[in-house]
Amino acid sequence: MIGSKAERLRELSGRDDRLFIRFDYSGHGASEGRFEDGTLSLWLAEARHVLRLAGGRPMILIGSSMGGFLALLLAREGSGNIAGLVLVAPAADMTFNMEAEIAKRPDAQEALARDGVWRRPSRYGDPYPITAKLLEDGRHHRLLERGLDLVCPLRILHGDQDPDVPWQHGLKTFQAIRAADAHFTLIKDGDHRLSREQDIITIHRAAEELALLHEGKVESSAASPSR
Incomplete structure (x- = not known):
């Protein structure tokens, strides 16, 4: 770092x-x-x-x-x-919030269904690749509920x-x-x-x-x- x-x-x-x-x-x-x-x-x-x-x-x-x-x-x-x-x-x-964002974006849903990854735009550089496995794994780490x-x-x-x-x-x-x-x-x-x-x-x-x-x-x- x-x-x-x-x-x-x-x-x-x-x-x-x-x-x-x-x-x-x-x-x-x-x-x-x-x-x-x-x-x-x-x-x-x-x-x-x-x-x-x-x-x-x-x-x-x-x-x-x-x-x-x-x-x-x-x-x-x-x-x-x-x-x-x-x-x-x-x-x-964070992944729970990502899923909520994706639920509002048909383009993100289509990309995940088609490619298994959605490249989320970033203000800091290249898009972040958000994968289906990242979202699925994140469901096991819920904390705030x-x-x-x-x-x-x-x-x-x-x-x-x-x-x-x-x-x-x-x-x-x-x-x-x-x-x-x-x-x-x-x-x-x-x-x-x-x-x-x-x-x-x-x-x-x-x-x-x-x-x-x-x-x-x-x-x-x-x-x-x-x-």
Whole structure:
């Protein structure tokens, strides 16, 4: 993972003498593979494997968009030693939302029926190939319907100008999570990526707060459960 946001977060974490692991899922970024060969189950297995590299150390997971969704799934299954979650515009139940979008688009339905894949337009570059197997696999990873009991603290950061995962969805995700220490922060004029310097500093501060909280160096600001 060599994006500017990941690079800057690594730099800031290094200043705090923190171990920092970053990676792209297969078919994403610098990783090998094709996006259309991926499923949530595959990407979750990859995230689980990378988490094992921490060797049992307590980790603060920072996940953006789909990565935020997968971080929640890791927490739900109890993988690793997760000491806190910092989620940027988490795309929880993303394939369920894709199916709802496809249901309104005859061209997408025709492409899936004919080719097994619909190339969803993207504002960031080439279209995303959405496959029938991705959608089918996603039905096994629904999270918002039943909610999630989270034992670690949670911070969700969302831009109020996010065109891809609206902030209302981030709030819906927040409301579906039962946790003793959970905050939802809406960032003025923030987009989906939250990659401005002030956004990155906010993400880093949230992660560092949770690290210090785990170490007992600061007290929790939670007065009551989020639900």
